[in-house]
Amino acid sequence: MRQPQRAIVSLSLLSISLALAVATSCATARAQTAASYDELAKREAAANAEDGKRVAPLKSIGNPTADVSAEMQAMIGAPYPPHFNADPKTPAEWKELIDRRAKLLIAGIPALKAKLGVKVEETRLAGVHCYIVTPNKIALENRRRLLIHVHGGGYVFGPGEAALPEAIMMAGFGGYKVISVDYRMPPDFPYPAAMDDAMAVWKEVLKSHEHRRLAIFGTSTGGAMTLAMVLRARDEKLPLPAAIAPGTPWSDIDKIGDSYASNEWVDNVLVTWDGWLGRAAKLYANGTSLKNPYISPIYGDFKGFPPTILTSGTRDLFLSNTVRTHRKLRRAGVIADLNVYEGQSHAQYQFNVDAPETKEAFTDIARFFDRYLKQ
Structure with a gap:
């Protein structure tokens, strides 16, 4: 009977020894972490002791989990797109890259239309190629309302049907009829071709629709063009839309703004201005100043x-x-809402129709339009 007792005592001693070892290890780890942090804090304090640039240590950022859907987490954690550092040297190389990316987007259009219950028709307005996107069901209050869509893509990507996903989502989630403008783009048509096309469509739509029932929206490049269209409409003494939704607008096309540095290599969509993005900016501007308000609308007057x-x-x-645009609008006395999503890189709120954040973003925009567009 004594052997089992001895075994129990031995096991108890072993458990105590293991517990002490674990506790000692944890305490050592905490001490090392504290020491490492103290060393890091001293280094960073010394590196940032003077006015001017902020110096941050090399670090990695895990996927956010709080209040972020699994679908969105998958996008946030994805690797960089293969074209992020593309450097086309000739018009032919630009066109090959543009066509290759367009084919990927166009392949998903039929399924997207079916899922959201919309139909798409091609048309021409004022000589500009456009698409009319109509939801299968339009609420009574939306039947005389119309949205004008200007697509994103850095002024180079998204020709033809490749421009349609955002317009389809707005029509499907929001229940609005949408005209999507297939504006001309570089390398063949630099600035001001895109803006000229968008404004030609705006003028044509005004002939048959009351401006208080119209809104303009678009993301990235489309967001910048939305803002620039209002500037041009005002300058040309044209009626303005009742509301606008410039999503993450490229409102300063130059590498100016805090997040061009703080989110560089963190954003897994655009990644860096110094890749294809900055090259596209210069291609589009074609020698025009990057501070021209019709190219970088942040330098325009937002009053009214x-x-x-x-x-x-x-x-x-x-x-x-986006933040600079919001603040400038507010300072000009304009009603301006700002929605910022946890963890998302550039325009990821519209990349996956099944992500809850996608429906949420477009529903928020639709409700905003409903508030300000006349029925």
Whole structure:
């Protein structure tokens, strides 16, 4: 009978020894962590002791989990797109890259239309190629309302049907009829071709629709063009839309703004201005000043702008563009809402129709329009 007792005592002693070892190990780890942090804090304090640039240590950022859907987490954690550092040297190389990316987007259009219950028709307005996107069911209050869509893509990507996903989501989730403008783009048509096309459509639509029932929206490049269209409409003494929704607008096309640095290499969509993005900016501007308000609308006068809703994410390279635009609108006395999503890189709120955040973003925009568009 004594052997089992001895075994129990031995096991108890072993458990105590293991517990002491674990406790000692944890205490050592905590001490090392504290020491490492203290060393890091001293180094960073020394590196940032003077006014001017902020110096941050090399670090990695895990996927956010709080209040972020699994679908969105998958996008946030994805690797960089293969084209992020593309450097086409000739018009032919630009066109090959543009066509290759367009084919990927166009392949998903039929399923997206079916899922959201919309139909798409091609048309021409004022000589500009456009698409009319109509939901199968339109609420009574939306039947005389119309949205004008200007697509994103850095002024180079998204020709033809490749421009349609955002317009389809707005029509499907929001229940609005949408005209999507397939504006001309580089390398064949630099600035001001895109803006000229968008404005030609705006003028044509005004002939048959009351401006108080119209809104303009678009993301990234489309967000910048939305803002620039209001500037041009005002300058040309044209009626303004009742509301606008510039999503994460490229409102400063140059590398100016805090998040161009703070979110560089963190945003897994645009990644860096110094890749294809900055090259596309120069291609589009074609020698025109990057501070021209019709190219970088942040340098325009926002006084008298219609109510505006902006959307961005905490990892968005264009977060500063969006924040600067929002603040300038508010300072001009304009009604302006700002929605910023946890963890999202550039425009990820519209990349996956099944992500809850996608429906949420477009529903918020639709409700904003419902508030300010005349029935």
